[in-house]
Amino acid sequence: MSNPLLETAKKALESKFTLDYPEMKQSLPDNYRGIHRLDMKTCINCSACARICPNQTIVMVESETERGNKLFPQINLERCLFCALCEEVCPTKCLVLTKNTELEAYDRRSLIKRPEELE
Ligand code: SF4
Ligand code: SF4
Numbered sequence: 347m348s349n350p351l352l353e354t355a356k357k358a359l360e361s362k363f364t365l366d367y368p369e370m371k372q373s374l375p376d377n378y379r380g381i382h383r384l385d386m387k388t389c390i391n392c393s394a395c396a397r398i399c400p401n402q403t404i405v406m407v408e409s410e411t412e413r414g415n416k417l418f419p420q421i422n423l424e425r426c427l428f429c430a431l432c433e434e435v436c437p438t439k440c441l442v443l444t445k446n447t448e449l450e451a452y453d454r455r456s457l458i459k460r461p462e463e464l465e
Pocket of ligand 1: 398399400401402403404421425426427428429430431432433
């Protein structure tokens with residue numbers, strides 16, 4: 347015979363810790379610091395994000411745009427601390443950390459994201 351108290355505790359634990367990922371995703375707070383998003387149209391190529399990064403995660407790389415060849419941040423997510431200092435210093439707020447947490451990869455080199463991949 348099952349113990350109702352035990353069953354209730356089991357259900358409570360299941361609903362809290364078990365998620366049918368990827369169909370179900372954990373809800374995250376609005377200020378969660380996940381993978382970056384870059385708006386290349388409003389980036390002014392100032393390098394402030396690369397200079398402030400405490401882990402040398404960002405390097406400025408050339409990319410072809412309507413405005414010609416410009417330098418944009420390339421981010422190595424493998425090295426990122428998700429501290430959001432780059433977001434904080436960005437003068438145009440074109441670089442923001444999102445709630446995207448999906449960092450899985452077969453090849454660690456794919457975690458180096460070119461500016462176009464961050465858009
Ligand atoms: S979140 Fe922090 S560690 Fe990651 S790229 Fe930005 S400044 Fe660098
Ligand atoms: S993302 Fe922001 S801080 Fe980085 S180069 Fe562009 S404008 Fe400057």
